[in-house]
Amino acid sequence: xxxxxxxxxxxxxxxxxxxxxxxxxxxxxxxxxxxxxxxxxxxxxxxxxxxxxxxxxxxxxxxxxxxxxxxxxxxxxxxxxxxxxxxxxxxxxxxxxxxxxxxxxxxxxxxxxxxxxxxxxxxxxxxxxxxxxxxxxxxxxxxxxxxxxxxxxxxxxxxxxxxxxxxxxxxxxxxxxxxxxxxxxxxxxxxxxxxxxxxxxxxxxxxxxxxxxxxxxxxxxxxxxxxxxxxxxxxxxxxxxxx
Amino acid sequence: xxxxxxxxxxxxxxxxxxxxxxxxxxxxxxxxxxxxxxxxxxxxxxxxxxxxxxxxxxxxxxxxxxxxxxxxxxxxxxxxxxxxxxxxxxxxxxxxxxxxxxxxxxxxxxxxxxxxxxxxxxxxxxxxxxxxxxxxxxxxxxxxxxxxxxxxxxxxxxxxxxxxxxxxxxxxxxxxxxxxxxxxxxxxxxxxxxxxxxxxxxxxxxxxxxxxxxxxxxxxxxxxxxxxxxxxxxxxxxxxxxx
DNA sequence: CACTATCCGGAGGCCTGCCTCCGAATTAAT
DNA sequence: ATTAATTCGGAGGCAGGCCTCCGGATAGTG
Numbered sequence: 241x242x243x244x245x246x247x248x249x250x251x252x253x254x255x256x257x258x259x260x261x262x263x264x265x266x267x268x269x270x271x272x273x274x275x276x277x278x279x280x281x282x283x284x285x286x287x288x289x290x291x292x293x294x295x296x297x298x299x300x301x302x303x304x305x306x307x308x309x310x311x312x313x314x315x316x317x318x319x320x321x322x323x324x325x326x327x328x329x330x331x332x333x334x335x336x337x338x339x340x341x342x343x344x345x346x347x348x349x350x351x352x353x354x355x356x357x358x359x360x361x362x363x364x365x366x367x368x369x370x371x372x373x374x375x376x377x378x379x380x381x382x383x384x385x386x387x388x389x390x391x392x393x394x395x396x397x398x399x400x401x402x403x404x405x406x407x408x409x410x411x412x413x414x415x416x417x418x419x420x421x422x423x424x425x426x427x428x429x430x431x432x433x434x435x436x437x438x439x440x441x442x443x444x445x446x447x448x449x450x451x452x453x454x455x456x457x458x459x460x461x462x463x464x465x466x467x468x469x470x471x472x473x474x475x476x477x478x479x480x481x482x483x
Numbered sequence: 484x485x486x487x488x489x490x491x492x493x494x495x496x497x498x499x500x501x502x503x504x505x506x507x508x509x510x511x512x513x514x515x516x517x518x519x520x521x522x523x524x525x526x527x528x529x530x531x532x533x534x535x536x537x538x539x540x541x542x543x544x545x546x547x548x549x550x551x552x553x554x555x556x557x558x559x560x561x562x563x564x565x566x567x568x569x570x571x572x573x574x575x576x577x578x579x580x581x582x583x584x585x586x587x588x589x590x591x592x593x594x595x596x597x598x599x600x601x602x603x604x605x606x607x608x609x610x611x612x613x614x615x616x617x618x619x620x621x622x623x624x625x626x627x628x629x630x631x632x633x634x635x636x637x638x639x640x641x642x643x644x645x646x647x648x649x650x651x652x653x654x655x656x657x658x659x660x661x662x663x664x665x666x667x668x669x670x671x672x673x674x675x676x677x678x679x680x681x682x683x684x685x686x687x688x689x690x691x692x693x694x695x696x697x698x699x700x701x702x703x704x705x706x707x708x709x710x711x712x713x714x715x716x717x718x719x720x721x722x723x724x725x726x
Numbered sequence: 727c728a729c730t731a732t733c734c735g736g737a738g739g740c741c742t743g744c745c746t747c748c749g750a751a752t753t754a755a756t
Numbered sequence: 757a758t759t760a761a762t763t764c765g766g767a768g769g770c771a772g773g774c775c776t777c778c779g780g781a782t783a784g785t786g
Contacts, residue, residue: 259753262763285743296765301745361659405656405671412655413648416604420699421691428648430687435678444673448664456663465744502732502783528773539735544775708774 266303268293273314277355281415282311283465307465308364311355318356322349323373326380336393339384340433343403347410351425354418357411361404362461363454397443398436401453406432509546511536516557520598524658525554526708550708551607554598561599565592566616569623579636582627583676586646590653594668597661600654604647605704606697640686641679644696649675 258266272293276284286307290300304310312319329342350357364370381400388394409432410425417424448456501509515536519527529550533543547553555562572585593600607613624643631637652675653668660667691699 259762261752265764286745287743290765297744298746298765299763302763307744361655401667402670402674405667405674408655408659409652409671412604412651416651416703417691417696417699420702421695423688424644424648424691424696424699426688427645427690428652431645431648431678432674434681434684434687435674438677438681441677445666445669447670448660448667452664453660453667456660456667459663460659504783505733508734529775530773533735540774541735541776542733545733550774 262303265293265295265299269295269300269303269310270314273310274355277311277314278353281354282307282358286310311359311466312364312370315353315355315359318349318353319359319370319373322346322356322360323377325349326377326384329384330380335384335387335391336437339388339394339436342381342384343406343433343436344429347406347425347429350407350410351414351418354415357414358464361408361411361457362464362466363457364461364466392439393437395436395439395441395444399447401447401450402436404453404457505546508536508538508542512538512543512546512553513557516553517598520554520557521596524597525550525601529553554602554709555607555613558596558598558602561592561596562602562613562616565589565599565603566620568592569620569627572627573623578627578630578634579680582631582637582679585624585627586649586676586679587672590649590668590672593650593653594657594661597658600657601707604651604654604700605707605709606700607704607709635682636680638679638682638684638687642690644690644693645679647696647700 269289272289276289276292280288286300287297289310290297293300300310304313325342325345329338329345332338332341346360350360378400381403385394385398385400389396389398406429410428413425413428512532515532519532519535523531529543530540532553533540536543543553547556568585568588572581572588575581575584589603593603621643624646628637628641628643632639632641649672653671656668656671
């Protein structure tokens with residue numbers, strides 16, 4: 241059913257070796273977390289995940305001291321796919337096809353997993369690994385954008401923040417329609433691409449700066465369970481990092 | 484500052500006359516609710532609203548037995564604006580201008596009030612009044628759409644569910660960017676209109692049926708604090724209707 | 727002023743979710 | 757088999773939100 245790698249690789253990441261039962265539990269928790277996050281989003285109850293993994297809540301906290309850690313571990317593979325998407329799109333020769341293929345790929349990733357939808361419309365300031373991936377992906381995306389613009393197929397006032405706007409929009413549509421009105425996301429994405437590919441229109445209202453965008457996404461992450469530790473004391477919601 | 488009608492009209496809606504202090508409190512609660520919902524969305528804590536109105540929590544519950552009631556009362560004026568929007572757009576002669584003006588108006592309504600943003604992307608099955616407004620508005624919108632299509636300015640595969648898709652998308656963008664990256668909503672709307680006005684593209688993936696859409700929005704309303712009373716006993720979250 | 731219907735509001739019960747503590751159980755090495 | 761380290765997991769503390777109860781305050785009337 242589920243590919244159960246995951247405990248294999250953590251053996252070689254500097255972590256101490258786990259006892260057999262601990263390792264088994266870790267895998268069960270990860271599998272449960274993948275399912276629950278995919279279905280209910282990143283705000284799902286950690287106790288639900290522990291229950292689905294048939295494990296005490298303490299065991300979950302022992303292995304993943306904070307929600308971020310669990311999220312990062314549970315979505316690692318899909319985050320990798322997200323990062324790859326830009327790279328493999330760059331391999332496509334036609335600029336517009338490359339761009340649209342990228343957009344389709346990442347939006348499909350959102351459509352298939354509410355956790356990913358949530359994740360891709362916020363920022364995990366804690367996780368260095370994810371952030372690095374995001375940055376290199378961003379460079380690739382810039383290239384995709386430039387090429388498509390140069391080919392005259394992408395509107396000139398397009399900026400990379402517009403991709404984020406689409407991710408936010410798509411996350412919401414996925415959230416609302418995933419179970420009851422599937423396919424809505426695909427339609428939204430097609431519409432967005434039609435807008436992006438339009439070159440005969442007066443220029444758009446100015447986009448937010450990337451700093452504004454980042455700040456907004458970050459404060460969203462904070463508002464959800466995944467707060468940053470900007471003030472490492474107590475957070476406003478009893479949500480302080482256990483470090 | 485705030486226009487404080489509101490208690491006036493409930494005098495003539497069959498409700499028993501309120502004592503002076505009760506009436507004052509009712510107004511204070513409504514004013515507070517307007518502010519808090521606008522800033523934090525419809526899931527805001529009712530205790531916060533009571534506190535901001537300088538009123539005990541019991542007083543709030545006495546006046547507005549459920550969250551829906553409070554929401555309906557607090558957003559009544561803006562809901563009226565929403566309903567008017569379609570009607571006054573119909574008065575514009577140019578079909579495309581009429582359509583875009585409608586879209587701009589309602590999306591701006593969302594941008595200015597997180598509560599409205601939330602409300603417009605769900606369904607309040609309890610409130611008959613709101614639902615009636617929504618239905619007549621829907622008729623008007625259909626006319627707007629037909630006219631714009633007939634004029635060849637709106638894509639032929641456009642359906643009214645696409646407006647809802649935009650409302651959902653815009654609600655999310657508003658939610659994320661309202662404080663930190665304002666103006667994002669305007670850009671999203673402009674993009675959407677560019678997509679809607681495109682007539683040279685292959686047809687879109689099929690839209691959700693309106694029944695699917697309604698069901699999705701309704702289950703969203705349930706997931707938020709505003710559950711329907713489909714099973715009038717206990718709800719899954721201790722959130723049973725006080726009726 | 728007195729009196730009654732009405733209203734107020736905090737205390738407190740209930741729930742859910744987060745997180746920690748510690749005695750009991752399990753592993754694995756000798 | 758013994759033993760020591762490791763892990764388990766439920767109990768329980770804490771906080772926030774929802775909602776109700778009821779003793780006390782208040783408005784409005786005669």
